[in-house]
Amino acid sequence: MSNVEFSDKILTLNFETEVNTMKIAVVGFGAAAIGFVSEAIKKGHKIHIFERSKDVYSSSISGLRSDGKLFVSKDMGGDLHIPIEIQREVIDYYTSKLSETDRKNIKTGISFAKDSEYFEIFYSKGFEPVNSRFFHIGTDKLASVLKKIYDEFMESKNVKFHFAVKIDNVILQDGKIKVQSENFDDMFDYVVIAVGRSGHKLVNRIAEKHPELVLSGNVVDIGIRYEVPNHVVKKLNEEMYEFKVKMRTKTGYMVRTFCNNPSGKVVLEKYEDFVTVNGHSNSMAETSNTNFAILCSTSFTEPFNDPVGYGSYISKLGNILAGGRKVLLQTYEDFVKCKRTKKIGRVEPTLPNNAYVLGDVNLVLPRRIALSVSEFIQKLGEVVPGLAYPDNLMYAVEVKFYSNKLDNGKYENLKFIGDCSGHTRSITYATAHGKMLAQNL
Ligand SMILES: Cc1cc2nc3c(=O)[nH]c(=O)nc-3n(C[C@H](O)[C@H](O)[C@H](O)COP(=O)(O)OP(=O)(O)OC[C@H]3O[C@@H](n4cnc5c(N)ncnc54)[C@H](O)[C@@H]3O)c2cc1C
Incomplete structure (x- = not known):
């Protein structure tokens, strides 16, 4: 399912960037990335999604692959204030990807x-x-929900998926950001780290270089x-x-x-x-x-x-x-x-x-x-x-x-969303976190 294009040595990441649109890298494709991309896509930015798993189904264990219970609550899911209306929008977004019969039968x-x-x-x-x-939603229905989301994102000419690409480092450089993996590196205007808890190695590497990002743990x-x-x-x-x-x-x-x-x-x-x-x-x-x-x-x-x-x-x-x-x-x-x-x-x-x-x-x-x-x-x-x-x-x-709590106010163009930011711990909160960030782009 990957549409990664490997040339002899590097991955080619060429979109023509228009005025006022940014070249954005989203690292990880879980709940937070879904929330972010679903909004950012509307703004014409060129978005590259890097996911270490080989396809949309086989990503690391999370509530998006197992169980899929979506909560609306002001008391659980993270320490962010996520307005109830936004939480409801997140639920509507996921449940709209179910077939009509499954939607009617949702518990x-x-x-x-x-x-x-x-x-x-x-x-x-x-x-x-x-x-x-x-x-x-239930474990058995999650794969088709993810596939629907993936297909919708793929329809946009502004989104490119790069599966089986594990990002090893992200480096701030002259106002831009270098994203590195084993096979390539490339510069981006704006980078969103959405690697969940399983991506702690990457987050730790960034935090070691930038201790000012860490609020608490x-x-x-x-x-x-x-x-x-x-x-x-x-x-x-x-x-x-x-x-x-x-x-x-x-x-x-x-x-x-x-x-x-x-x-x-x-x-x-x-x-x-x-x-x-x-x-x-x-x-x-x-x-x-x-x-x-x-x-x-x-x-x-x-x-x-x-x-x-x-x-x-x-x-x-x-x-x-x-x-x-x-x-x-x-x-x-x-x-x-x-x-x-x-x-x-x-x-x-x-x-x-x-x-x-x-x-x-x-x-x-x-x-x-x-x-x-x-x-x-x-x-x-x-x-x-x-x-x-x-x-x-x-x-x-x-x-x-839990991940360390990170400060998203430190850099204009490097942001941490979802569980890897330390501020969320549920599908709803992680998705809403990504969505709200993209709304303010
Ligand atoms: C077994 C389990 C069941 C759960 N059940 C529920 C539930 O029913 N309801 C609920 O609300 N919450 C549940 N949760 C919590 C919920 O899954 C998370 O809060 C939510 O998925 C966080 O979203 P995220 O986008 O931050 O991270 P994730 O959804 O984990 O996504 C992170 C993505 O980043 C990728 N990645 C990691 N490192 C890299 C890297 N270096 N380069 C490229 N890609 C990388 C991973 O493969 C993954 O796809 C569950 C968690 C687990 C572990």
Whole structure:
């Protein structure tokens, strides 16, 4: 699908640039890039998109390739102020790429509407219910949505895709910007870095050269994936599909639920040198379990400055105990009793059995995190008793890495959008971030 034209030595990037239009490089083709290009295209700029994956489908793991839950919320998705109207435009944009039948069948709901009976019940037990509206596209429908977007962009003579091109460096030079990869380098008027969290190497390289760009960092979320039978959360799932709550536990850590997948599956998230756990669901119900993450937000102060290292280290420890590229699985009861699980009970794991080993999650999670998770589940059980059934399943480790927060005000023509900017962590926010930047071009 690539339309990269390689000459003997370099990639040819020739558009005729008109007055008032810029030659723009967009590095990465994920949610943020989609938002940016969908607007920038209207302004006649010449846009080159560099994506390291070989085509539009095979990019690194993200919500655009897996699950595809779109949220409208002022309380989650990032620290930017994204007006609700813009968030709605983002949802309309993605859902308009579905077939009419799929659009009609899209699952949607509201997490903790103020008049929901659950709002008060969770609140009274110390939880902060998070209000959001969501639309679930489903893993099985995402490929066709991406293909439609790609085809539409391809129709514009101002956009060129360059797949299988990993950008290694971006260098500010005399008011212009040099974009470099193994095979070529070229100068651009304006460069947008949209490489998500998986592009941290490139962002780190730029930040090393330009420390003035870095505002703050040092955050990582660590916890487990929890799996319960559907019937336990049937009412909750029916009412809001995605229930999101957070709570400050006695340890001082804020713990939250994340990414609820009714009738979903637990999956491995594969990194180069370790695996973690995640969950997803298709648009058609597939299993009799619901899974969601329970995550502790940890943030550190000096001299510590390696949250990615910390999260990776804990994940690797889990893999070591599981004997390789596998995760640990334990029942909730055994976790509370600090006992290795040897036999599972009534809940059948949805992760294939060659991807986990029965063990003791207490040997992996630092005590403060283990205590926080334990307290959180116990409190969940006070609201919905089945949420603390002894044979519910805990998979470890689940980790959410964050990028350092970067300052987009430092340079006129070098911008960071989406998750790599450290300011977003959802499809809606990342897409809106890109869209809003392009609107102001
Ligand atoms: C498994 C998983 C499930 C998720 N599910 C959801 C969900 O249901 N709902 C939700 O709102 N959020 C979800 N998220 C979070 C969501 O995917 C991200 O917040 C969002 O995709 C961020 O968009 P982005 O454009 O910043 O980065 P991405 O969408 O990750 O895109 C970055 C792109 O840059 C490319 N790239 C990286 N480095 C380079 C380089 N050096 N050169 C060229 N290209 C490069 C990558 O291949 C990738 O295609 C999920 C995340 C994961 C990991």
